[in-house]
Amino acid sequence: MNSDRSGARALTGHRLFWPVVVLVVLLAANTIYRPGFLSVQLRDGHLYGSVVDIVRLSAPLILVALGMTLVIATGGIDLSVGSICAISGAIACLYISRQPDQNSLGGVLTALALALGVALVLGAWNGVLVAVIGIQPIIATLILMVAGRGLAQLVTEGQILTINSEPYKAIGVGHLLTLPLAIVIALAVALLIAAVTRRTALGLIVESVGGNARASRLAGIRSARITFLVYVISAACAAVAGFMMTANVSSADGNAAGLWVELDAILAVVIGGTSLAGGRFSLGGTILGALLIQTLTTTVYAMNISPQTSLLFKAVVVIAVCLVQAPGFRARFVRRRAPAVAAVTAGEQPKEQVPA
């Protein structure tokens, strides 16, 4: 009995409990509204279905959010990812559009490499501003957020650059082994980042820098290098997401591609249980957060509500999730009972009176 209750509390207290509940409720609501919602069919060797669509559409967001997770874990933030999506997409499309044969695989790969290279340079720019010059991340990345859209439009010369390249289009809508290629790519990048962070000590060191920068310095961590690195990784992820976004529509629009994706990505990271203050991060949580956001959008579409109105729901979700996670809110409203509050103050006071 007692252990049951504490088990239940451990469950509800888990940082991903509420996001999962919201996701399940959304899926359930969809299923009730449209009974075939959850069904997945195999047609022409490809998987089809609303759920598959949701995952496919959320792939770019997942990519951006994965990079953002690392940045936020170091206690930073990267506002420029949307612009980087637009720039990389634009460069790739521009290069392909100049090819005599837009369907040549070699040309497409060169385009991708070129665009990825530029994105890495932009990431390095952010990294230098934050890690070397020491400008606050939110301010440092704001520069590229503003200028980047202009750069993207400069690349496309203000036009919507349409291309007709099957290999490039495949990044967005193609299939590989029955699965949409976008999902495969997102999964691959997720696994790669998981491997890079958890198979090496990068994850530990990122969490250490974000969790306690002073202690990390005294433990001999060269935090500038790590900070630099995460901004580069974030830019690389944004570039791949940019390819996907432009491939989806076979065109690059410097103005619209990746618009507001930085905000959605930050949201996904926060919903996924990574604190904006830095420290422990959860890649799985971030993916869950991204899926939740996309499910919300799709649900709103499916219910014939205007797509922009989904922003209303998003606003509600942002506030709800942040409130539930905010210590200030918890102390006030959740568990009004004394122990939780007392534990907080008890933790604080001895610390204060030590230097007496």
Next chain:
Amino acid sequence: MTTLSLTAARTWSRLPRRHVPVLATGVLLLVLYGVGVSQYRAFSNVQVIFNVFIDNGFLLVVAVGMTFVILTGGIDLSVGSVVAMTAMVSAFLLGRGAPAALVLLVALLIGPTLGFLMGCVIHFFDIQPFIVTLAGMFFARGMCTFISDSSIPITDGFWTRMSQERIGDPSGNFVSISVLIAFVVVAVAAYVLAYTRLGRNVYAIGGNAQSALLMGLPVGRTRIAVYTISGFCAAIGGILLSFYTLSGAPLIAVGMELDVIAAVVIGGTVLTGGSGYVFGTVLGVLVLGVIQTLITFDGSLNSWWTRIVIGGLLFAFILLQRLIGIRYK
């Protein structure tokens, strides 16, 4: 004697460092204007300057509100959406035949109410302004499309009069009423910041919120107030925009918050708070406006250069702030 040696420490500079960014913006503005006049004959026309004000009056008002927020070290991402929402609500209500005075009242109340609520969440629950105002941005933008998916024209007599009224000198140069309203907002804001306790508390909180609290200043109240003020300015900006366009469109002023933040920073206000002036913000908006005008005059440059140049200026000014040693927290 000791007194002397202590005071000697600061005689190294007659120019207070906090004035350097504003002066730099002023110089930049003069240079830009000089470039314009030297390149294009028509640029020296006074109406060019007036047009900068006419085209950017609403931006100026919103930037003034943002100045309050940034001075406390916060940020308000919701302003662009609130501008759009205010214009939308006005257009919608007018379309339903509501009297202009009532519409004005309602439209001017929405922004500050949202700002007040966001301020409360930021203060009481200690959630980052960035996230809270992001939610506010989503909410306001969502409301826009909730009201209507498409643009609603405004045909109301009062609105059209405000839109078309020209206040000019005998030689034919003129400004719109919106510009006068913007000037009034600027003057009031400058007065509030310089001469009221609220204004001084805004600076104190931006300088050091912890100290402000220990000095007994009403930190929470002030913080909520600045988001309310920003919301109010965004509401006025929305009304001015609806005067300007005579419509409410759900996707208008997207990304405006970035221009506003850029104008404030280029105007010399430090993004971490505590240092800056409304006058600087006016200069910042003018710099943006003049750059736009320059790019329009130069037929070969395209509109996206505006963003690139603004980004470059942002970088230059942030670097300048860093170099002259204004403290970054």
Next chain:
Amino acid sequence: MTGSQPVLTMTGISRSFPGVRALDTVDLRLFAGEVHALMGENGAGKSTLIKVLTGVYGVDSGTVTLDGAQVSFTGPMQATSAGVSTVYQEVNLCTNLSVAENIFIGREPRRLGAVRWGEMRRRARALLARLDLDIDVNAQLGSFSLAVQQLVAIARAIDIEARVLVLDEPTSSLDAGEVAQLFRVMRQLRDEGIAILFVTHFLDQVYAVADRITVLRNGRLVGEYATRELPQLSLVEKMIGKELRVLERLDGQPRAEVAATAGVPLLDARELGRRSAVAPFSLTIHEGEVVGLAGLLGSGRTEVARLLFGADRADHGELRVRGTPTALRSPVTAIDRGVGFCSENRRAEGIVPELSVRENMILALQAARGWLRPIPRRRQDELVERYVQALSIRPADPDVPVANLSGGNQQKVLLARWLITEPRLLILDEPTRGIDIGAKTEIQRLVAQLSDGGMAVLFISAELEEVLRLSHKIAVLRDREMVAQLTNDSSVDADRIMRVIAAGATFEGVPS
């Protein structure tokens, strides 16, 4: 000094925090027109007492009376308006505002709601003139030195008709000239009839300015004395608690045998120093040697440690590691040369609270290897297992967040973090502070073992007994200066060290 009624009395003040009795029936009297020093070591209860006085903390029992009437402040603002103002060590002003504004913000002279700047400046000038400070009241506060900022803070405090002025370590970052000016102001305010409560760690300053002294130790009142009737040595004894220590020392084993000090020293600091942190000092540390740093809180112990680890950069002198001149630009260099450092500030500079015990333990070794070469999980388990056992860390589960551990166990985790890197010199800054007695003895025993195994240890502690028990050599610091180095033989005891702390190098002769 008036001998009549005290302006402020605190009687029988007790205040507990979970697990700690911070104040135990403490009394304090302040008379109008006196400077009263409040003295005590770490954990003596000074800060708590001040916070009770200014209404930050409530009391469990005891009364506070101001002018004969019982008061109970609910916060600093209320205390201030009743005439009890406090100026803290970190000047709590806004450096971005002007001097005049810092003095008056929150109560600016106004007319019809508008701040009267002219009037405010005039009054600010008058007030500062009273403090003998002639500065431009329009200038930004941040453009002045810390000393001036401190005086401005005092100006703000006394403008509110202050009866009692609490100065909480106002001098810790001032140089001699600045201190002199502060003292002049303090004397003047005293002569105007204000009661000043002065908290400091500098003995000289107490004797320079204070009329009376109240000493606290371990949350209890030791006594109240007239300054001129209390020799420095007695003051130090009362702060450190001599009688108690002598008894304790009997069961300890003074480290009689001296480690081999021949050959090239492991670490050789020559005139190493850093402005406004610690005066240039020379110190050698050999393999297997335990060097103790003794001195009161704020005497520069931590600053010495930070210089030797590269946590702060030295701006004077030279450091040699095994005879090779080495510039320590960051801790990375020091760690690379085999130095480890446990900060006294466990929470802010030690643990990464969210990370697990295991992760906290391997952090330094992992940092040294770089992130591309992770420590294999099996090796991690081995290391962690070994040190959890060796240091008997509880709970023995390496995967709980380190924040959930008690202070003593967190300290052991930090020790383990450095022991895993197998350093040649381990710098321990107050490793036994605030942890229970069991963990304390374990850590002491460990230090002795490590030294026997050839590791050099720089051991910093406020407790002389500990330093005496463990060290081969003891360096004594006083007011940011290394005043003596004593070989820990039979001639050295707590008495002698206290005399050095009290009197400085002049007493001991030339420092080695």
